[in-house]
Amino acid sequence: MSFPQHRYRRLRGSEGIRRMVRETALAPDDFIHPLFVRPGHGERREVPSMPGVFQLSVDQVVPEVKASLDVGVPAFILFGIPAKKDATGTEGASPDGVVPQAIRAIREKAPSAVVIADLCFCEYTDHGHCGVIAERRGAPDVDNDRTLDLLGQAAVAYAKAGADVIAPSGMMDGFVRTTRAALDAAGHSDTAILAYSAKYASAFYGPFRDAAESPPKFGDRATYQMDPANAREALRETLADVDEGADMVMVKPALSYLDVIASVRAATNVPVAAYNVSGEYSMVKAAAARGWLDEKRTALEVLTSIKRAGADLILTYWARDAAKWIAG
Secondary structure, eight states, X not given: XXXXXXXXXXXXXXXXXXXXXOXXXXXXXXXXXXXXXXXXXXXXXXXXXSTTOEEEEHHHHHHHHHHHHTTTOOEEEEEEOOSOXXXXXXXXXXXXXXXHHHHHHHHHHOTTSEEEXXXXXXXXXXXXXXXXXXXXXXXXXXXXXXXXXXXXXXXXHHHHHTOSEEXXXXXXXXXXXXXXXXXXXXXXTTOEEEEEEEEBOOGGXXXXXXXXXXXXXXSOSTTTSBOTTOSHHHHHHHHHHHHHTOSEEEEESSGGGHHHHHHHHHHOXXXXXXXXXXXXXXXXHHHHHTTSSOHHHHHHHHHHHHHHHTOSEEEETTHHHHHHHHHO
């Protein structure tokens, strides 16, 4: 069959026409801004492997939140860096930890912000793993059920501080069920759960581990995070989390897992988030610093691809910049 000349190009001929027929459009409401909270006062330490990203003391978090709210970014996810670490991540469940402090400060000074508390222990343990360590098959590994008890305690501490959403991220079996039960028992049935349902054992997390000071001291996280080769498993994990009470689900990382995002979107009706992770951010930053890529164009293309794949929400370190770029 022959086609008239220029049949497809007619709808690409001007920016106005391209905008009119554009299938996927980014908006600031799509973004969740990750923030790293540390002890101290007046602290604003740039992460060397993540240009433009900082560890912030609690007093510095509120200005950061307000600056993003001002350009339309509605939501923030908090990661804590404690003053002291131990084998069971005690500070992670402390009502006086840096994350509950930051939540209370945001609630007081920026009440319109949607506050999400990441729920994991890798930042809080002295060994860098996501829970309590025990022997398994003759080697140290995370004890799933003992870790669940601590996750429930931490979830309640964050909810009491005022978190809108709890985001269990350690990939423990039953972590959504435990989180929901703990919240409900403590009178926080209105607190939502964003489950890291398909979190892969990815090479793209390196810069995050610098920011959160959480590299594992031994082994890796492959016994609890997902094998990057598996896609069908992501659907099993996701559907199980929805059954256990997840209000939203997440795929992490995003860029190398666009097929998984699309599959999860097709399989469930709850909102789907995707984490545009530190390695995805830092490699673009590094290339842009050398003049090899245009950061703005590349970042917006990456974020558009994540939304096009089916993500309703995108966790990204470009949240504020992207909101500004979209506004023009």
